C-alpha cells in the first residue's frame with residue numbers, strides 16, 4: 001500500500017486524489033492516421049500538470065507497475081528506461097503496461113490507439129520503431145503558429161516513415177542547434193523542444209526534398225495506422241498478416257511459394273516461414289510486396305475490404321449504365337466469391353450491392369444464398385463468443401491488477417476500468433463472481 005500512496009504523491013508535491021490521479025486529457029487525433037503517440041501524450045500530460053516527465057515515470061507510473069525494467073531509473077538515475085522509451089509506442093509489454101497504468105490514472109479507455117499494440121504478435125518488432133525521436137520541423141512550426149498543443153503523431157515513431165506527407169520533406173532526427181539526437185521520452189521532455197538545449201524544433205522551411213519511394217512508404221504507413229484505428233473495438237484475427245500473404249500467394253502465384261519469394265526478392269526460406277505461419281513478417285518486407293504489386297497495404301491486409309470494394313464498384317458500374325445489367329453468370333460468380341472468401345455480409349446487403357432483390361436471388365441461387373445466410377449467422381455467433389472470451393480475459397487482468405494495487409476489485413472499481421455496466425450482462429457477472437470468490441491471493 002505504501003507504494004500506491006507514494007504513487008499519488010507526484011513530483012511537484014501536489015497530492016493527486018485517488019479517483020482522478022491525472023488529467024483526463026484526450027489524445028490528439030485519436031481517430032485517424034495522425035493519432036498522437038503515447039510518448040507524446042505522456043510528455044503533454046506532464047506539461048499540463050506542470051511537472052517533469054521524469055516525475056510522472058518515477059513517482060506515478062513506476063510504483064504502480066513495479067516492474068524490473070523501470071527499477072534502474074529510480075535506483076541509479078540511469079537513462080536505461082528513456083533509452084528504450086520508443087517501446088512505449090510499440091507492440092510489446094512496455095506499451096501494454098504503460099497503457100494500462102496511464103489509462104487507470106487518467107480514466108481514459110482509448111490510449112492503446114496511441115501505440116501499435118493492435119499489431120502485437122502480427123508483425124516483427126525488429127526495426128519497427130526508430131530508436132531516437134524524429135519529427136517534421138515544418139509540422140511542429142505549424143502547430144506552434146496555430147497555438148495548439150504541440151504533439152507528435154505515432155507514425156513518426158515508425159522507422160519506415162521517413163517523409164512527411166504534408167510537406168514532402170524528410171523527417172529530422174537531431175536538433176539544429178546542438179546537433180544531438182534525443183530519445184522519445186526524456187526526464188525533461190517537452191514536445192516541440194530539444195530535450196538537451198531547449199531549442200524550438202520547428203522550422204520555417206527546409207530545402208531538402210524527399211524521394212518518391214519514401215513518400216509512397218509514408219503514405220502506406222498512414223493507411224496502415226488509419227486501418228488499425230478503424231478496428232478499435234475488434235481484435236484482429238491471429239496472424240492475419242500471414243494469412244493475407246498466404247491468400248495473395250495462393251491467388252497470384254498458384255500456391256507456389258518459391259515463385260512468389262523470387263518475384264518479391266525475398267529469401268525463399270523466410271517467405272515460406274511467413275506462409276506457414278512460423279514467423280511474422282516485418283514492415284519493410286510488406287512495403288516491398290505492396291510496391292511490387294502496386295497496391296496499397298490495406299488491400300493486401302484486408303481481403304474483406306477489397307472484396308467489398310469490388311462489389312461496390314460493380315454496383316456503381318451498373319448504376320452508371322442502366323443498360324449494363326449484371327447478368328446471371330456475374331451474379332453467380334459474385335455470390336460464389338462471397339462464400340469462398342467467407343465475407344460476413346448479410347444476404348440483404350449482398351442483394352443491395354448487386355442491385356437484385358433478395359427473393360429473386362434466393363429463387364435463382366438457393367444453395368449459394370443459403371450458404372451466405374449461414375456464414376453470416378456463424379460470424380455473428382463467433383463474434384459474440386469472442387467478445388465474451390475477451391471480456392473474461394480482461395476481467396482476469398483487471399482484477400489481478402487491482403488486487404496487486406491493494407484495491408478491492410468491487411464491481412464499481414472493475415467497471416471504472418473496463419467500462420460502465422459491463423458487468424450487467426449475466427454471463428460476465430457470473431464469471432466475475434466466480435473470479436472474486438476464488439482465493440484472491442492467487443493473482
Ligand SMILES: [Zn+2]
Pocket residue numbers: 136137138139140164165166167168
Ligand atoms: Zn510536415
Ligand SMILES: [Zn+2]
Pocket residue numbers: 175176177178179180194195196197198199
Ligand atoms: Zn538541442
